[in-house]
Amino acid sequence: MTNNPGKTKGTWAWLMQRVTAVLIIVFLGTHIYLTHFASFDIELLDWTQVEARVQALPILLIDYGLLITAIFHGLNGLRMIAFDFISANGKRRLADVGFWALGIFSVIWGLAIFSPFFN
């Protein structure tokens, strides 16, 4: 770790990437199955169907779980790629701030997306 003299060794990033990977297989598998395969006769996920799905708590929890794990996994992966090109510690910390800001923004965006169904 000669090029990473800062406090962080990336252990948490490494571990959480694996943990979220396994969770995403479960969440995304369920999400894709429910959205695209469970009902072939329904080609159009119209407003009322989306409403019914969103208001079913298990489905909502799976979607929110997927939102959080996927955004973490995606941005952590992009961070890993970025760090293959950025080696200076200061620039890496700056990139971390950017990734966290984008991540928090995206999760809030995603959590708010179903708000029209809860009015």
Place this chain on the structure above:
Amino acid sequence: MVSATSKMKWLFGKNSDLYPLNMPSGMLFWAARRITGLIVAIYIFAHLYILSTFWSGSNSWGGMMNLMTSDAFVFLDLLLLGAVIVHAVTGAAVVLFDTGVGVRKHKMVYWVLTVIGVLLFIGAVYGAYRLITG
């Protein structure tokens, strides 16, 4: 002067190390995971953007869904699902090896995962075929 074409040939041609079939299996899985990871990471934001149509009401959503269920977008979804499957299958190898499973039989693990990925993609093609034909 080396031309751009011959440079590309040197980098990615049949005799190069970066030609997919010349890569060691782990490197091939790594490269495939990285490319599909980039695609899927970018897609997450496209997904959020499209779902934000909810905020414009049911009519806008209906119009968006008409577009999203068109044949062209179903085909794009199939390509996306292909990228997700490649990413999941190659990532499964990482999780397995990091937890100590199959490290000494890595070639067999790669082949089993490849077969699982191909079977999943055949299912995806069937799904897309059903949606496009009707």
